[in-house]
Amino acid sequence: MKHLRTVDDVMTHAAMSVDRGTVFKDIVETMRMWNVSALPVLSEDGRVVGVVSEADLLLGEQDTSPDRATTAGQLMTRPAVTVTKEATIRAAARLMARCHLKRLPVVDGDGRLVGVVSRGDLLKVYLRPDADIGTEIRELIMYQLIPHGSAEVHVHVSSGIAYLYGSLPDPALEDVVVRAVGTVPGVVDVKADFTVPAAA
Template sequence: MAHLHTVDDVMTRVVVSVGHDTAFKDVVEAMRRWHVSALPVLAEGGRVIGVVSEADLLLNAQDTDPDRATTAERMMTRPAVTVAKDDPVTAAARLMARGHLKRLPVVDGDGRLIGVVSRGDLLKVYLRPDADIGAEIRELLAYHLLPHGSAEVDVHVAQGVAHLHGSLPDPALEDVVVRAAGTVPGVVGVKADFTVRGSAP
């Protein structure tokens, strides 16, 4: 588990979905069989046009009008909130939090379903080994500090917390280093202790 930056890195590729004309009872059965609380609704060609949830089903459960077929398309919430496979994991997390969603359909450039990402999938980044996180921080800092050859930063990661210490040629670099380390997936906190060479008169 070296890098977990994008939705493509964590998403589930085997997805349960329903067609736009799937009947009410068949939607209920699909949810029961696969133990999910919502399903993407697809048009012809696999394009996501909405999502039908347990809440949508309950709202339509009392509709007994025999002249109105209760299909997934009629019950679903639209437009569907989706993400692309190349979207950052953090962007997917923000969408879920903003919409109080448990999962998001993942679509290609034409809006076709290619996967699904859940809250549990996003939490995979916090299961990364500390050694992997540390290696990625060192790689990232080497890039940011390359123009400043005299910068020396030691990195130690414990339980997802990045401990950074060393010496910097410019005090302004400390904020750059801390921010860069904090962007690495799996980092839950950054603690820095730097000295600045040449700062004394």
Template sequence: MKHLRTVDDVMTHAVITVNRGAPFKDIVETMRQWRISALPVVSDEGRVVGVVSEADLLLKAQGVDESRAVCAGQLMTVPAVTVPRSASIAGAARLMARGHLKRLPVVEDDGRLVGVVSRGDLLKIYLRPDEDIAQELRELIMAQLIPAGSATVYVHVSDGIVHLNGAIPDPSLSDVLVRVARTVPGVVNVVARFESEVPA
């Protein structure tokens, strides 16, 4: 499994959309057919101009829609909350959490829609095999953090939980290693138990 780091790595490329003129009933039917709770509204050039969600449509059902909105362009929420395909998975997760969003349209720099990312897509990183996570972390530690021969660090991963042990010359290095391990996609938790001196 390749390293999953950005939205582009996990997003769904096939996206169901509507244009500004899509009628109310067509929007409802599209959501029902595809079992989705929100639809990006796109311009003729494929740029995201808004999002119409079940919440937008339910205003009609509640009888509180005073705007007499009947099509996507009138119903949609603007501006749309989108995410670039190069965004980190963690960044997209924070954006979803802040906005209480289930899905985000993924766009190019010019605003053209290229995909959609859901909460479920972001969770794909936790399906990485343990050995993939361990190998990436070993390479990261040896390449960037531990000068040759200065420490002995063992990495074991079980169910996404990283176990670090061995011997390090400076106890503060343990905190650095834990922080680095937490940045590796797919890591659920980190447990570190180091001796503070390198054996002779």
């Protein structure tokens, strides 16, 4: 399995959407057909201008005024909360949590829809094999964190938990290593047991 780091690595590229003129009944039918609870609403040039959700539809259905909202453009929530395909998985997860959303439209640099990412998509990173995670951790430690030959760090990964042990040339490096390893996609927790040289 390749390294899963960005939204582009895990998102659904075939994203269903509606335009601003799509009527109430057609929105409901599209949601049912694709088994989704919300749809991006696009402008004529493909930019995401809002999102219409089941909650928006239910609120619209309760409106009995003569000028009640009946189209996606009238019913949608705007501006849409979106994420770029280059965003990290962690950043997308934080955005979803902060905005209490189950899915996000994914846009390119011009704001055009290129996919959708869901909570389930973001959790794919935790399906990485332990061996892949271990290999990435070893490469991280060897080539980026600790000068070659100055430490002996052993890595074992089980069920996403990274166990690190061995020796470090400087006690201050332990926190650096643990924090960095914790950012490796698929790592659930980090357990470290290092020895360091005694103070002179």
